Every structure is written in structure tokens, then in C-alpha cells.
Amino acid sequence: MHLPVHSARREGGGLTNTAIKTASEILLVDDNPADLDLTHEILNKSGQHLSVNTVGDGAQAIAFLHRTGSYAGKPLPDLIVLDLNLLRAHGRDVLSEFKANPEFARIPVVIFSSSQASSDINRSYDLGANCYVRKPGNLFDFRNVVRSMADFWLGSASLPQKET
Amino acid sequence: MQRILRGSVISMLVTDGKDKTRPGLAESSADAARIARPVGLAVGMAVGLAAAPANATALAPQEENNRRGTAVLELPPGQTARADEKPVGEARRKLQVLAVEDDPTEIELTMLALQRGGFDAVYAAVQTREEFTERLHHADYDVILTGYNLPSWNGMETVEVLREEGLDIPVIVVSGYLGELKAVECIKQGAADYVLKDHLLRLPDAVGRALREKKVREEHRRDHEDLARSNRDLEQFAYVASHDLQEPLRMVAIYTQLLAERYQGKLDENADKYIHYAVDGATRMQVLVKDLLAFSRVGSQGAKFRPTDCAAAVEIALRNLHAAVQESGARVECGPMPAVVADPTQLVQLFQNLIGNALKFRGSEAPVVSITAEQTKQEVIFSVADNGIGIAPEHADLVFAIFKRLHSRTEYPGSGIGLAICKKIVERHGGKIRVESQPGHGCTFRFTLPGEKVGDLRTPR
Numbered sequence: 001m002h003l004p005v006h007s008a009r010r011e012g013g014g015l016t017n018t019a020i021k022t023a024s025e026i027l028l029v030d031d032n033p034a035d036l037d038l039t040h041e042i043l044n045k046s047g048q049h050l051s052v053n054t055v056g057d058g059a060q061a062i063a064f065l066h067r068t069g070s071y072a073g074k075p076l077p078d079l080i081v082l083d084l085n086l087l088r089a090h091g092r093d094v095l096s097e098f099k100a101n102p103e104f105a106r107i108p109v110v111i112f113s114s115s116q117a118s119s120d121i122n123r124s125y126d127l128g129a130n131c132y133v134r135k136p137g138n139l140f141d142f143r144n145v146v147r148s149m150a151d152f153w154l155g156s157a158s159l160p161q162k163e164t
Numbered sequence: 165m166q167r168i169l170r171g172s173v174i175s176m177l178v179t180d181g182k183d184k185t186r187p188g189l190a191e192s193s194a195d196a197a198r199i200a201r202p203v204g205l206a207v208g209m210a211v212g213l214a215a216a217p218a219n220a221t222a223l224a225p226q227e228e229n230n231r232r233g234t235a236v237l238e239l240p241p242g243q244t245a246r247a248d249e250k251p252v253g254e255a256r257r258k259l260q261v262l263a264v265e266d267d268p269t270e271i272e273l274t275m276l277a278l279q280r281g282g283f284d285a286v287y288a289a290v291q292t293r294e295e296f297t298e299r300l301h302h303a304d305y306d307v308i309l310t311g312y313n314l315p316s317w318n319g320m321e322t323v324e325v326l327r328e329e330g331l332d333i334p335v336i337v338v339s340g341y342l343g344e345l346k347a348v349e350c351i352k353q354g355a356a357d358y359v360l361k362d363h364l365l366r367l368p369d370a371v372g373r374a375l376r377e378k379k380v381r382e383e384h385r386r387d388h389e390d391l392a393r394s395n396r397d398l399e400q401f402a403y404v405a406s407h408d409l410q411e412p413l414r415m416v417a418i419y420t421q422l423l424a425e426r427y428q429g430k431l432d433e434n435a436d437k438y439i440h441y442a443v444d445g446a447t448r449m450q451v452l453v454k455d456l457l458a459f460s461r462v463g464s465q466g467a468k469f470r471p472t473d474c475a476a477a478v479e480i481a482l483r484n485l486h487a488a489v490q491e492s493g494a495r496v497e498c499g500p501m502p503a504v505v506a507d508p509t510q511l512v513q514l515f516q517n518l519i520g521n522a523l524k525f526r527g528s529e530a531p532v533v534s535i536t537a538e539q540t541k542q543e544v545i546f547s548v549a550d551n552g553i554g555i556a557p558e559h560a561d562l563v564f565a566i567f568k569r570l571h572s573r574t575e576y577p578g579s580g581i582g583l584a585i586c587k588k589i590v591e592r593h594g595g596k597i598r599v600e601s602q603p604g605h606g607c608t609f610r611f612t613l614p615g616e617k618v619g620d621l622r623t624p625r
Contacts, residue, residue, distance in 0.1 A: 034415050038422070085411075114411050137414045137450050139421035 023051040024154045027077035029061040029094065030054070030112070031087045035135065039081065039112070042143050046150035053077070058089025062097055065104050077107060078159050081149070082129075084113040084120055092127060099128035106160040110149060259371065261287035262299055264310035264319045265338075273364060274309060274338055281368020291316045297325055305333055307371050312339035312346070323354040332381060334374035338367065395463075402460035406453045413453060417446040448579075452567065455581035459566060462510065462588040469593070472508045474501035474515075474546075475622040478535060481516035482624070488523045494531035501537050502544055503619035510589045515548070517582040518609050522550035524576060527604070539617055543595070549608040555601040563599060586611070 026043065030036045036054045043052055053074065055061050061082070064071045080098065084091035091111065098104045108130040113120065114137075121132050133149060136142045153159070259278060263271050271289055278285040288303070290296045291314060299305075308326070310319030322335050334356035342350075347358045356374035359367050420442040428436060478498050482489065489496060496519065504511075515535070522533045534549045555563060555570070562568050564587040569580040590597040590611045601607030 032415070034419060038418065114414055135414065137410070137417055138447070139418045139425065142418055 023049045024079065024159070025075045025077045026050055026052045026154075027061070027064060027080045028052060028054045029058070029080065029086065029091070030083040031057050031085070032083070035083070038142065039146050042146040043150055046147050046154075048150045048154040050150070050154055051075075056087075058086040058091060058094040061086075061094050062089060065098065065101075076104075076162075079153050080107055080109045081112050082109055084111060084115055084124070092123060095124065095129060096127045108153060108157075108159065110153065112149075256282055256284045259283040259285040259307065260303065260305045261285050262296070262303075262305040262308050262333075263287050263289045264291070264296060264308065264314065264317065264322055265289060266291045266311070266314050266316065270311070270338075270361065273361075274367065277364040277367045278371065281365070281371075283368060283371065293317055293321060293325065296322060297329070300325070300329055300331060307374060308333055308335040309338050309367075310335060312337055312342055312350070320350060320353055320355070327354070332378060334371075334378055336367070336370055336374060338364070399460050399464045402456060403464050406457035406460060409453045410450070410457075413446060413450055417443070417450055420446055451579050455567075455579045459581055459585055459588065462585055462592060466592060467507045467509060469505045469507055471503050471618050472506045472511055473503050473619070473622060474511065474537060474544075475624040477501075477508065477511040478515050478624045480512045481519055484512075484516055485520055485523065488520060492523050492526055492531050494523055494526075494533060496533045496535070498535040498624045499537060500621035500623045501535075502539050502617060502621050504544055504613045505615050505618060506593055506613060507589075510592070514586050514589045514611070517586050518548040521582055521609075522548060522552055524578070525550075525552040527551060527553050527606075537621075539621075542616065543612045543614045545610060545612050547608050547610045549606065551606040554603045554605050554607050555599060556603050557601070560599050560601065564597065 028036055028039055028043075030039070033056070036056070040052050040054060043050060053064065055064050060071075061080075063069055064074060065076070067074050067076075082091050082095060086094065089097075091113070095109055095111070098107065098109060105128070109128070110131045110133055111124045111129045112133050112135060114135040115121075116134055124132050131153075133145055136145055261275070261278070263274065265271050265274075268289075271287065275285050275287055288299055288305075290299055296317075308322050310322050312319055319337065319339075326333055326335065335354065337347075337350045337355050337358045338361060339358070340361050342358070350358050356377065357370040359370050420439060424436075424439045424443055427439070475498075478501060482496060488494075519533055519535070523531050529551060532551045534547075536547050536549075538545045559570055563570065564583050565580075566584040567580045568584070569576075569578070586609075587597050590613070594614045595612040597609065597611035599607050599609050
């Protein structure tokens with residue numbers, strides 16, 4: 001039987017991650033620093049036990065998951081919040097790359113985009129997105145959406161268990 | 165006879181050709197040529213009928229009472245109406261002819277007439293439908309010259325073949341005497357012109373005119389395509405602009421709101437006021453951009469037309485307006501509705517906007533909205549009537565303009581997009597919309613949707 005190299009590495013990484021029962025790791029991918037800041041801030045105040053990493057473009061997101069370059073030693077996220085319109089590598093490409101890689105395929109990806117286009121929504125689900133959330137246009141709704149995202153994914157939902 | 169005929173054709177074409185004046189030809193000669201042209205025609209006919217001598221000037225006495233006749237003599241020095249001379253200053257025009265004719269002599273005569281008329285004509289000759297179609301596939305022709313009834317083919321079928329092939333090439337029937345009825349019939353069937361074999365000198369003119377007409381047709385077609393393209397571009401622009409504007413606008417809105425939340429009362433009174441203005445402006449602009457997007461979607465994202473039950477459209481519209489109907493205590497009456505061929509979603513939006521409008525612009529009494537439809541032979545006339553505040557007749561057209569509002573936002577909220585969308589929907593369906601009203605007496609919106617009866621009438625529940 002063929003065992004992918006990645007999965008072996010993942011098991012090792014999983015061990016260290018789950019050994020110390022720490023906060024949920026969230027990776028925010030967005031090229032808009034304002035959205036990154038605000039989302040980060042709202043998540044921190046959400047009351048969930050979490051730790052947030054942020055990256056500003058698609059290429060960085062891919063590097064982060066592979067933990068290459070400056071991302072060596074970074075934890076594999078439990079949840080990825082991904083914008084679609086990213087510089088270098090579009091969010092769609094990042095998504096399909098994640099979902100095509102057995103090491104990352106299980107990690108839930110929430111698409112968080114301002115696009116309401118049905119083509120963007122459907123294509124995201126086709127590529128394996130776990131949820132599509134539209135970025136609201138005002139602070140009140142934005143805060144509610146990010147809070148409920150944190151409540152649901154980190155509170156109600158059972159996330160994939162890191163293999164030991 | 166043939167010798168004389170040729171000669172006379174040639175001489176007449178000398179004067180005739182000059183109306184296609186090019187820059188560089190002296191003005192006086194241009195005038196002379198313009199005047200001389202009809203003489204050529206007259207003479208040509210004379211030649212055809214009476215085998216007159218070959219020299220044009222020799223015929224002048226016949227025309228001596230005719231002012232135009234003298235024009236021939238007014239040709240500038242150095243230009244004579246000689247049989248064997250080419251028109252001076254005339255750029256010769258290349259002409260690819262497809263001749264549907266079985267008699268080589270006829271073709272030769274025809275081509276000669278064209279050569280002498282200022283055309284560098286080359287031709288291919290065919291005799292059957294198959295040959296004709298084959299030729300069309302392999303070369304571009306400027307003009308089709310066809311006999312009327314050839315032994316192997318009826319030349320008028322060329323028109324039919326061209327139509328099938330989607331080609332716009334003028335067809336000129338060159339034939340012996342047919343009689344008026346048949347000649348008219350040729351034109352009706354789509355021939356550009358009809359030239360008698362005996363009057364071949366008229367052919368270059370007929371060809372010139374047919375080519376000009378084709379050019380005009382092409383220009384019209386191009387203009388039409390340009391217009392359609394520019395409409396599409398404009399719609400695309402509105403869509404992209406409104407779509408792409410949303411993103412930065414979202415940042416402005418959220419961060420001014422955050423600013424207000426965090427720093428309200430911590431700066432000075434003016435700062436609070438300015439932040440409020442910024443928040444208000446950004447929020448309003450968000451509504452405008454969203455509405456503009458909705459407006460542009462009517463044209464760019466509309467669905468295909470299909471048979472649509474208008475009663476169902478009214479039912480859905482009323483369901484969507486449920487809260488507004490309840491809140492205003494409105495009574496909505498709807499008569500029997502036909503089915504029409506339309507975009508179902510847009511039809512719902514149309515009724516919803518019109519009914520919603522009636523509820524919004526209500527007077528002091530509870531709104532009463534009455535919806536009716538009347539099927540005529542070619543169209544359905546719908547009306548949505550209310551007992552609201554009404555519209556002054558001079559504002560009747562304004563209400564359909566995009567972002568046009570007749571009241572302040574505090575009196576009646578909204579960006580002024582609803583009726584503009586209605587108009588766009590109706591027009592996309594090939595109909596018309598207008599409003600009849602007197603202030604204080606409610607108003608009636610009437611719109612038409614073209615189409616014959618599709619199904620039975622049904623009254624919405």
C-alpha cells in the first residue's frame with residue numbers, strides 16, 4: 001500500500017500539536033490589511049480559545065501550509081479563513097491546492113469574500129470549500145458574521161482530529 | 165447593328181461615367197458631366213430603338229430644344245465625347261462579376277458596357293444553381309448579373325441562394341423585354357435593378373447604384389452593431405464599476421463606523437459630526453452602488469424568455485411585499501392575468517416594484533392597489549393603479565429616470581431606482597411603460613408586453 005510522504009510528516013506534527021492541548025489555530029488569508037486587522041480583532045474578542053496567524057496573499061498561504069521559508073515551525077491550522085480576490089495565486093487556486101493535498105484536505109476552509117457572484121459561490125463549493133460567507137458592508141453585520149463564524153466552527157463544530 | 169450599338173454605347177458612357185467625378189476634375193467639367201448624363205440615357209434609348217449613328221453629337225439636333233442637350237457641347241476644351249475615349253480623371257473601379265448567362269456574346273457585350281462605364285470588370289460565368297453556389301464559395305463577387313429565364317436555370321433563384329448563404333451581393337437582372345409586371349416582380353423578389361439588354365449603357369449606372377446601396381446597407385448594419393456593442397459595453401461597465409466600487413466602499417463604511425464607535429465623544433463635537441457625515445455618505449453610496457448593480461443586471465444578467473404565468477408573478481411579488489402590505493393595511497386587488505413570454509424573475513420584480521411603489525407613496529387613506537391585464541391581438545396591457553399621492557403630469561417621465569427622486573429622502577426613503585428598473589425590464593421585453601396621474605388622485609402605471617395569447621387567464625389567490 002502506498003503511503004504518502006506528507007501524511008507521515010503530518011502525523012509527527014500532529015503529535016506535537018495535540019500533545020499540549022492548546023488553542024485552535026486559525027489561518028486568515030486576506031490581502032486587505034484592514035479586513036485582516038478587523039477580523040483578527042473580532043476573533044480575539046470572540047471568547048473562543050484560539051490563536052490567529054495571518055498572511056497577505058495566496059502564495060504566502062500555500063507557503064504557510066507547507067511550512068516553508070519563514071513559516072517553518074508554524075502550526076498546521078485547524079481552520080482556514082480564505083479571501084477569494086488575492087494577489088498572486090487567486091483564492092480559488094489556493095483552495096484547490098489545499099483540497100488536492102491529502103495533508104491539508106481535511107482542514108475546513110471558510111471562504112470569506114465580498115463577492116456575491118453565484119459563480120464565485122458555486123465554484124468555491126465545487127472546489128471543496130466548507131462554507132462560503134460574504135463579507136458584510138457594515139461594521140455591525142461584519143462583527144456578527146465573524147463572531148458567529150468563530151462560535152460555530154470553534155464552538156459547535158467538531159473539527160478534524162489531529163492524528164496521534 | 166451590333167457595330168453601331170457598341171459604338172453608341174461607348175460614346176454615351178463617356179459622358180455618363182463622369183458623374184462619378186473624382187477630385188482633380190475641373191468643376192466646370194463636373195457640372196457638364198452631371199448635366200450631360202441624362203443625354204446619354206436618352207441617346208442610348210434612341211440607339212436601342214432606332215439604331216442611330218454612333219456619335220453622340222450627331223444626335224444633338226434631336227435634343228435641340230432640350231436644355232440638357234446643349235450640355236454635351238459644353239464639355240471643357242480637350243474633352244470630346246468621342247466613342248473610344250476613357251473618362252478623364254476617372255479612377256477605374258475594379259469589379260468582380262458573377263454572370264448567370266448561357267450566351268457568351270451576351271456576356272461579352274455586358275462586360276464591354278461595364279468596361280466602358282469605368283469598371284475594370286472581370287467575370288465568371290455560370291449556368292446552373294450548383295455552379296453558382298460553388299462559385300460563391302470560392303470567390304467574393306461585387307455583383308451578380310443574371311438573365312431572367314435561362315434554359316438551365318431561373319436566374320431569379322440567385323436571390324434565394326444568396327439569402328441562404330447569408331450573402332449581400334446585389335443582383336441585377338439583365339434581360340430582354342419582360343414587361344412591367346415581371347420587372348416589378350424581379351425587384352420585389354430582391355433584385356437590385358433590372359436592365360434591358362438593349363439598354364446596356366444603363367448598366368454601369370445600375371451597378372454603381374447597387375454598390376452604393378449595398379455600402380449604405382453595410383453602414384447601417386455596422387451602425388446597428390456598433391450601437392448594440394456600445395450598449396453591451398455600457399452595461400458591462402456599469403456592472404464592473406458597481407461591483408468593484410463595492411469593495412473599497414465597504415472599507416470606508418466599516419472603518420468610519422469603527423471610528424464613530426471608538427471615538428464618539430472622545431474628540432470634539434465637530435469630529436463627531438464629521439464622522440457622522442462620513443458614515444452617512446458611505447452608507448448612502450453603498451445603496452446607490454447596490455442599486456446601480458441591480459439596474460445593470462436587468463440587461464446583462466437577464467434570463468431567457470419563456471412562457472410565464474403573470475398571476476404567479478403577482479402572487480410571488482405580493483408574498484415578498486407581505487410585510488409592507490400588512491404594515492400599510494393595504495387592499496390589493498388583482499384581475500385575471502394571462503400568461504406571457506417573459507423573464508419570470510424580472511416579471512416578479514416588475515410587479516413587486518410597481519406594487520411596492522403604490523404602497524410607499526400612499527396618501528392619508530389605507531392604500532388600495534388594483535392590478536388588471538387586457539389581452540389584445542399583439543400585446544397585453546397591464547395596469548397597476550393606486551389611490552396614493554399621485555404625480556404631477558409634468559413629472560410623469562421623470563419618475564422613470566435612474567436615481568431620480570421627486571421627494572426628499574426623509575419624506576420617502578429610497579434611491580430612485582425602482583421605476584428605472586421597471587422601465588428597463590419592460591423595454592427589455594419590447595414593451596412600453598407610462599404613468600397617468602394627477603396629484604392627490606393616485607396614479608396608474610400602464611405597461612405593455614408584446615405577444616399573442618399564450619395560455620388561459622388566471623386570477624391570483
